[in-house]
Amino acid sequence: MSRGLFHLATYVFTVIGVVLLSQAWRFHPVPNSGRTLLGAVIMGWGVFNLVEDW
Template sequence: MALNKQHDGPLVAAGIALGVGLGGFVDGILFHHCCSGTKCSARLPPDTLVAMKVNMMWDGLFHVLTWLMTVVGIALLWRAGGREDVPWRGRTLVGGLSLGWGLFNFVEGLVDHQLLGIHHVHPGAHELAWDLGFLGSGLLCIALGIALVCPARR
């Protein structure tokens, strides 16, 4: 990825941090809570009050980390916006967001779903297909982000 580091780097960094944070929020809210498909610590079946509290604690810590990444992204965006040498391009920011979201999906999917087996996108039948789809969505977001950020594409 050929970045013009003197100009685009701060905006791309802000986008990546925001993308990781927002990607984590969507994952946590949509999959962990709304769809109830998974919890951060799904190895503990929520059949006792203690197990439910442990699961809620891990989900809460996950949300704290995604919130912190979002705050870092906002701070980086604020700094980039105050610099005259950083061109304000929506394409660059959206590319960074897509890169960050894709990195979140790919790393979280690879580590939590495949390597550690902590939880899966949709446990049960076709579990691997759901997990591979999640990894694929991460790679697709990364590819889109590179296409948007790469100066040769402008």
């Protein structure tokens, strides 16, 4: 049960992150490119792995 809730939370945070990134692209001087998205995804995976192993 707790493992399922953990995975649900990670999906929710992923969706929130994509929404925040798309808002940043529209309203802030964040470069609108695939490289920005890829960098954000890699950074998110890294933070996730650090938190999960901690």
